[in-house]
Amino acid sequence: MAEHHWGWLIAIYLFLGGMGAGSFLIASVFELSGLRYKYDFCPTSLAGAGVSGPLILIGTVLLIFDLGAGMREPWRIPLMFLNFSSVMTWGIWILSLFLPLCFIYAALELMHVEPGILAWLRDRQKILPKLLRLVPETLPYRRLKLFVCSAGCLFAVGTAVYTGVLLAVVEAVPFWNSPVLPVLFLVSAISTGMGLSFDLAATMAVPDLHDRYGKMPIVHMSLIGLEVALLALLMILALVKGGEAMESARMILTGSQSVVFWVLVIGLGMVYPFAFHAYAYTRHKHSFVPSLLAGAGVVVAGLFVRYLVVASAIPLTL
Amino acid sequence: MNQRCKDAEAVAPSQTGEAGAPGISRRALLKAGLAGGLVAATGGGCASFSEALEKAKSEYVLILDLNKCAGCRACEEACNQRNHLPEDQSYIRILSRGDEENRWYLPVQCQHCHDTPCATVCPVDATYEHPSGVVLVNEKTCVGCKYCIVACPYGARIFDEHKGVASKCWLCLDWVLGGGEPACVQACLKEARIFGKRSDPQIAKLLASGRAQPLHPEFGTDPGVLLYIFPGT
Numbered sequence: 397m398a399e400h401h402w403g404w405l406i407a408i409y410l411f412l413g414g415m416g417a418g419s420f421l422i423a424s425v426f427e428l429s430g431l432r433y434k435y436d437f438c439p440t441s442l443a444g445a446g447v448s449g450p451l452i453l454i455g456t457v458l459l460i461f462d463l464g465a466g467m468r469e470p471w472r473i474p475l476m477f478l479n480f481s482s483v484m485t486w487g488i489w490i491l492s493l494f495l496p497l498c499f500i501y502a503a504l505e506l507m508h509v510e511p512g513i514l515a516w517l518r519d520r521q522k523i524l525p526k527l528l529r530l531v532p533e534t535l536p537y538r539r540l541k542l543f544v545c546s547a548g549c550l551f552a553v554g555t556a557v558y559t560g561v562l563l564a565v566v567e568a569v570p571f572w573n574s575p576v577l578p579v580l581f582l583v584s585a586i587s588t589g590m591g592l593s594f595d596l597a598a599t600m601a602v603p604d605l606h607d608r609y610g611k612m613p614i615v616h617m618s619l620i621g622l623e624v625a626l627l628a629l630l631m632i633l634a635l636v637k638g639g640e641a642m643e644s645a646r647m648i649l650t651g652s653q654s655v656v657f658w659v660l661v662i663g664l665g666m667v668y669p670f671a672f673h674a675y676a677y678t679r680h681k682h683s684f685v686p687s688l689l690a691g692a693g694v695v696v697a698g699l700f701v702r703y704l705v706v707a708s709a710i711p712l713t714l
Numbered sequence: 715m716n717q718r719c720k721d722a723e724a725v726a727p728s729q730t731g732e733a734g735a736p737g738i739s740r741r742a743l744l745k746a747g748l749a750g751g752l753v754a755a756t757g758g759g760c761a762s763f764s765e766a767l768e769k770a771k772s773e774y775v776l777i778l779d780l781n782k783c784a785g786c787r788a789c790e791e792a793c794n795q796r797n798h799l800p801e802d803q804s805y806i807r808i809l810s811r812g813d814e815e816n817r818w819y820l821p822v823q824c825q826h827c828h829d830t831p832c833a834t835v836c837p838v839d840a841t842y843e844h845p846s847g848v849v850l851v852n853e854k855t856c857v858g859c860k861y862c863i864v865a866c867p868y869g870a871r872i873f874d875e876h877k878g879v880a881s882k883c884w885l886c887l888d889w890v891l892g893g894g895e896p897a898c899v900q901a902c903l904k905e906a907r908i909f910g911k912r913s914d915p916q917i918a919k920l921l922a923s924g925r926a927q928p929l930h931p932e933f934g935t936d937p938g939v940l941l942y943i944f945p946g947t
Contacts, residue, residue, distance in 0.1 A: 401860040401863045401864055401873060402860060402864055459859075462859070462860075463857050463858050463859055463878070464857070464858020464859075464860075464873065464874075464875075464877070464878025464879055465853075465856055465857055465858045465877060465878035466857030466858055466859065466878075467858070467878065468878055472838065472856075472857045473857060475837075475838040475839075475855055475857070476837040476838055476857060478837075478838065478839060479836060479837050479839040481833075481834045481835075482834065482835050482836055482837040482861070483835065484835065484837040484859060484861055485837045488837065565835070566831075566864055566865050567831065567865075567867060567933070567934075568831065568864065568865050568866060568867040568869075569864065709864075711867070711869055712867045712930075712933065714809060714820065714822055714868065714869070714930065
């Protein structure tokens with residue numbers, strides 16, 4: 397059975413890759429649209445830029461931990477760049493190119509928020525005098541970020557879509573073999589990125605967040621609505637397909653995974669955050685704990701959507 | 715190094731990846747098709763196209779007569795011993811089919827497909843087709859990501875925890891190339907496993923009869939070596 401070979405580690409890897417990509421996308425949208433500069437301090441951009449690299453790095457390390465011989469003999473890992481017929485190879489290329497951009501963006505954002513970092517670096521003359529002489533007094537942060545964010549957005553979308561395509565190409569598991577999966581994982585990635593860098597980070601950093609809401613709750617409600625629609629489409633297509641795909645969908649909807657699906661994914665991760673954002677938007681009111689819960693719900697749902705998809709894999713019957 | 719590795723390196727060096735793997739691949743078949751199509755379009759040389767297609771077929775064939783299989787698991791046991799597999803793992807699964815009155819058994823192992831999903835998804839290209847048509851895993855490059863195990867529609871691959879690599883039936887290729895038979899064929903008490911070259915008269919006759927069919931051809935993987943005579947045929 398497929399689920400015996402790919403379990404929690406792979407689900408967490410897909411989740412962290414998606415959320416890292418989503419955080420980068422949200423931060424980049426704030427940067428490129430100018431929202432980042434509307435106020436003195438933008439926690440969403442800082443959090444989004446700051447967490448994307450570490451999240452994707454942790455996910456990649458988990459993937460390596462899940463390897464057999466590749467973990468014991470790491471010199472085999474570079475071979476994973478070579479077979480372009482494999483979606484995993486595409487993913488490794490995308491992640492390898494995206495990861496440096498994430499860390500560059502994080503460094504630029506940090507230095508932009510705290511100019512003292514650059515000054516501190518320039519003061520370390522004794523450590524690397526020749527190298528530090530190259531560090532300028534200031535950097536054209538906005539122009540540099542324009543380039544990093546524009547290029548990074550392509551790789552972020554690529555990363556989120558790849559996590560879905562990795563499973564969607566597996567014809568041996570009919571439930572995975574659906575064009576809906578990459579789109580669902582992309583939308584879920586953006587939603588979890590928003591939950592992390594807006595609902596959680598901004599709520600904790602800015603007391604009067606409702607003054608900054610703008611259309612943000614509407615955007616998040618749309619993402620949640622789209623995610624629900626895609627989940628429904630995935631399930632309907634699986635039920636219509638019949639056979640093993642139908643069994644997988646039933647396992648999630650009414651079977652052994654149904655509590656996880658209805659309580660954690662739909663209830664905590666979609667209905668509650670949707671209701672919270674609707675309330676916050678219409679009443680123009682922000683509450684600290686409910687907002688944190690909404691963010692945490694969206695993030696938890698992102699993890700369990702991937703877990704459910706991986707765990708509900710039923711291979712073709714012979 | 716266990717006996718299996720020694721055997722593999724002695725008789726089938728390409729399995730270790732040192733001597734390359736010049737098997738008839740889909741690419742070769744495509745090339746043959748394109749070349750053949752071009753020749754045919756120009757009005758001659760259809761024979762060369764047929765030859766190319768014929769070469770693309772596996773040299774060996776293993777036909778499982780399910781009318782004879784008693785589900786005794788002797789093949790599975792012999793395979794496990796030959797490959798030193800742990801008790802809870804096997805390259806051969808014996809599935810029980812039918813009801814109590816009409817019970818029959820379906821042994822499943824690697825079908826040695828021509829259109830191999832396991833090779834397509836492998837990020838390190840560790841799965842390849844030997845010129846004999848047998849699909850092998852290069853244990854020296856496999857990273858153990860398990861993608862091939864998930865992608866095989868026949869569920870024919872296992873994860874070798876000891877070596878950390880994907881593993882599966884390799885048709886005892888060292889014995890076969892030396893003129894022998896796979897362990898499962900030797901062990902079959904009911905002679906339900908018929909093994910040989912496609913050109914062998916008995917095999918050729920069976921193939922011509924159309925009784926031997928691939929398992930689940932609708933999976934689209936074009937099984938190359940294993941064929942089945944299903945109950946009642």
